[in-house]
Amino acid sequence: MITLHHAPQSRSFRILWFLHEAGLAHHVTYHSFGGKGLRDPAFLALSPAGRVPVVEVDDQVLFESAAILEYLVETRAPALGRAAGHSERGQYLEWLHYGETIAQHLAQLTFHHIVLRREDRSPVVQRLEALRLRRTLEGIEAALGDQDYILHGGFSAADVMIGSSTDLARRFVPLTGLPRVQAWHQRLTARPAYQAALAADGPAELYLHDTYGDARG
Numbered sequence: 001m002i003t004l005h006h007a008p009q010s011r012s013f014r015i016l017w018f019l020h021e022a023g024l025a026h027h028v029t030y031h032s033f034g035g036k037g038l039r040d041p042a043f044l045a046l047s048p049a050g051r052v053p054v055v056e057v058d059d060q061v062l063f064e065s066a067a068i069l070e071y072l073v074e075t076r077a078p079a080l081g082r083a084a085g086h087s088e089r090g091q092y093l094e095w096l097h098y099g100e101t102i103a104q105h106l107a108q109l110t111f112h113h114i115v116l117r118r119e120d121r122s123p124v125v126q127r128l129e130a131l132r133l134r135r136t137l138e139g140i141e142a143a144l145g146d147q148d149y150i151l152h153g154g155f156s157a158a159d160v161m162i163g164s165s166t167d168l169a170r171r172f173v174p175l176t177g178l179p180r181v182q183a184w185h186q187r188l189t190a191r192p193a194y195q196a197a198l199a200a201d202g203p204a205e206l207y208l209h210d211t212y213g214d215a216r217g
């Protein structure tokens, strides 16, 4: 049995969604960003920086979402990846890790719209990070071309990685002017596995509004 340490509306959704895509039996241990839970010594023993996701699998503990996805693809769901030697291997790895390029801006925007006290928030950071986040989505728009998914060969864990971050990005930047990203995002969120993961995400505690800042128009 795979155990996923998860917090709602966070990067661990990537793993939750993937587990449903791959049809892998799993147990979810829910954590909260409130309180000291993620800094508890017992949790720090699993995740050195006190972050989610963490996965317990095959008698090991794994952290870092892209590494976890790679491991699960390699050991249990090869059809959702591109193995070494595959013509799309390089692109697969690029987009798998691009999720963190998107997420770094999401983290800044989350701090400056939600987490920090109002007087500590920076409108400059809010504006700059929204522009930089938008730029990451423009990169996906250009790469999608006429494809249904980010790789020509079809749906993969790379779509899960960048799709999850794009889903959160909509809260800070509108997807207007990005028609391929919009269609791809709709395609992803209509997938039964995405919907099943959403139902298991747990109660929202971070993003209580649909949109913040620029995305409010």
Ligand SMILES: N[C@@H](CCC(=O)N[C@@H](CS)C(=O)NCC(=O)O)C(=O)O
Pocket (backbone or CB within 6 Å): 009, 010, 011, 012, 038, 050, 051, 052, 053, 063, 064, 065, 066, 100
């Ligand atoms: N690169 C890591 C980042 C993990 C990460 O920062 N997770 C956030 C949630 S999205 C977290 O656990 N934050 C808790 C904290 O900063 O205390 C990954 O992709 O797994």
